[in-house]
Amino acid sequence: MRPQITLSYAQTLDGRLATRSGSSQWISGPESLRFAHALRARHDAIMVGIGTVLADDPRLTVRLVPGRDPLRIVLDSTLRIPREAAVLRDGAARGTIVACVAGAAPERQAALAALGATVLALPPGPEGGVELTALLAALGARGVRTLMVEGGARLITALLRARLADRLAVCVAPKILGEGINAVGELGLTRLADAYTLQDVTVTLLGADVIVEGRLDLGA
Numbered sequence: 001m002r003p004q005i006t007l008s009y010a011q012t013l014d015g016r017l018a019t020r021s022g023s024s025q026w027i028s029g030p031e032s033l034r035f036a037h038a039l040r041a042r043h044d045a046i047m048v049g050i051g052t053v054l055a056d057d058p059r060l061t062v063r064l065v066p067g068r069d070p071l072r073i074v075l076d077s078t079l080r081i082p083r084e085a086a087v088l089r090d091g092a093a094r095g096t097i098v099a100c101v102a103g104a105a106p107e108r109q110a111a112l113a114a115l116g117a118t119v120l121a122l123p124p125g126p127e128g129g130v131e132l133t134a135l136l137a138a139l140g141a142r143g144v145r146t147l148m149v150e151g152g153a154r155l156i157t158a159l160l161r162a163r164l165a166d167r168l169a170v171c172v173a174p175k176i177l178g179e180g181i182n183a184v185g186e187l188g189l190t191r192l193a194d195a196y197t198l199q200d201v202t203v204t205l206l207g208a209d210v211i212v213e214g215r216l217d218l219g220a
């Protein structure tokens, strides 16, 4: 069974996840960052794409609230992840899975394993990258029941396009960036009636940010 997936990210009022140059730290305020860490602590695993690791070098830990660090997962087809990335450094590798495409650089697979990371080699997806259904099945088989996906834009978009997300928890910060990286890219929806919707919505004010949470209805 695949894990239940929560998409969670911070965006500006105009829907940007980052500036055009990829800078996103920090769009949200300190209260929202604590909220994000509390949400991490309630999930079995946190997942990001390699683009986020290369841009932000996140630690993907629970530091701002009491709680257990979830398993970390990085989607990285060709194993571009630097060995000094925060999710691998100082023993962190032991709690990190790097998911690549089968056959990706065997020497890099071995180097990651030597650091203590788990390398999951999976089939390629139809649009490149790692095949998401196979990935989720492999995570489910490893006991991951709940998965929080923090970004970036390509991964969020791929999961929404494949209708593989169950909940959304978005922090909307009172900022406008203009051109930048859209939180959600092309979904192939042409009719307003086909728009994905949030159900059972809660809205919380945290500092100057608004947290919008709910169950995703992705249609047929």
Ligand SMILES: NC(=O)c1ccc[n+]([C@@H]2O[C@H](COP(=O)([O-])OP(=O)(O)OC[C@H]3O[C@@H](n4cnc5c(N)ncnc54)[C@H](OP(=O)(O)O)[C@@H]3O)[C@@H](O)[C@H]2O)c1
Pocket: 008, 009, 010, 011, 016, 017, 018, 021, 022, 023, 024, 025, 027, 048, 049, 050, 051, 052, 053, 055, 056, 075, 076, 077, 078, 080, 125, 128, 129, 130, 131, 132, 150, 151, 152, 153, 154, 155, 156, 158, 181
């Ligand atoms: N505001 C926020 O909350 C927030 C959160 C996270 C990130 N960000 C920002 O988002 C930006 C990074 O976003 P991004 O879109 O460039 O990168 P991303 O979504 O983090 O990573 C995308 C990469 O993951 C790999 N991947 C492997 N399998 C995939 C699959 N099935 N679907 C999608 N991706 C797959 C691909 O690289 P390979 O082909 O090499 O495998 C792909 O290019 C940064 O600027 C970061 O600061 C903001």
